[in-house]
Amino acid sequence: MKIILSRKGFDSSTGKVASPIFPSCELCSLPIPEARPNSGAKRYEEIKIGELSLGMIVRDLTRGKIQGDAPAHLDPDLNMGSVARLANWKPVFGQAGAAERHLQNHGVKEGDVFIFYGWFRQVEQLAGVYRYVKHAPDLHVIFGWLQIERRIPVEKRCEIPLWALDHPHCRRPTYSPSDSVYIATDYLKLPGMHIDKPGGGVFRRFHPDLCLTAPGASSRSTWRFPGWFSPGEGKAGLSYHANPGRWTQEGEYVLLKSVGRGQEFVLDCEEYPESIRWLSSILELSEM
Incomplete structure (x- = not known):
């Protein structure tokens, strides 16, 4: 099995601002703007987080700079309730170009x-307007x-479920x-572990263990992992790193x-057997 750390949502080049952590600690990953004109994409005002x-x-x-009627990618x-759904919907993710080739070169597959x-x-x-908390840190946070x-492959359109089109x-x-496109499993299945969670979803609330950024780091790109995570002899380690x-x-x-x-960073769990328990501990933070 492999774990892929996948960078998604607003960033410094696309969207150019951070996704919000609300006062309730609720997380809301903001999808990037849709670059293709006339794509039929959902508008931001059509996408919901709860009642918002x-x-x-x-x-x-x-x-x-980005208005509510702008199209969103x-x-x-991952969230059933974000827009209206057809029957049998599941979480789904798309990738293309160099990032997709990177996934295939690393043998990413079912499971x-x-x-x-x-x-x-x-x-x-404040006064009905959202703004960033002054001096609040910029963080890399796991959200789904x-x-x-x-x-x-999207060229095999006839194989794509109707609800995913x-x-x-x-x-x-x-x-x-x-x-x-990558379709989610119905339920999570981890080697040697029992975990009662769906195959895809979102972490609704911030938890310190979802934060990749090291405590007190001056850059959000400085991450902290368990010690076993570092590359070693005979281990490929986390791709790109x-x-x-x-x-x-x-x-x-x-x-x-x-x-x-890079968008996709791949870790081979066979090289790092401790990673299965680490992954399970993260997934247990999700709320049904």
Whole structure:
């Protein structure tokens, strides 16, 4: 089995602001703007988190640079309640181009688990307007997961379930010749572990164990993992992070200066058997 740390949502180049951590500690990953014109994409104002429309949230946090009627690239699509659904819907994720080739080159397949993370920051609401809390830190936070039941190249349109055809990567034209969608399993299945969770979903509330950024770090890209996570002899380690100079032992932990490029970072659980229990402990933080 493999674990894929997958960078998604607003970032410094697309969206240009952090996704919010609300005063209630609720997490809301903001999908990036849809780049293709006339794509039929959902608008931010059509997407919900609970009773809130993302339209108001993106308008406030971007100070009007992105309006509520702008089209959104709702991917990964993990939350049943975010938009209206057809019957039999499941969480789904699309990938294309160099990032998709990276996944295939690392043998990502059925049963492997995507762990989605993004850039987050605490917000508050004053006079009905959302804004970032002054001096609140920028953090990389895990917000969702998806275990792969099936990968479908979008060129095989006849194999894509009807309920998934509304996904951004299933609309024409495709993003690249290597465009694919990943469908979630019904329930999580981890080797040697019992975990009663669906195959895909979101972490609704912030928890310190969902935060990749090291406590007190000056950069959100400095991460802290258990000590066993560091690369070693005969281990490929986390993809894109083979350089030993990126890793620093700190007691029982290891710090990683994560790369700025790349979207998908792959870890082979056969090389790191401890990773299964680590993954399970994270997934247990989700709320049914």
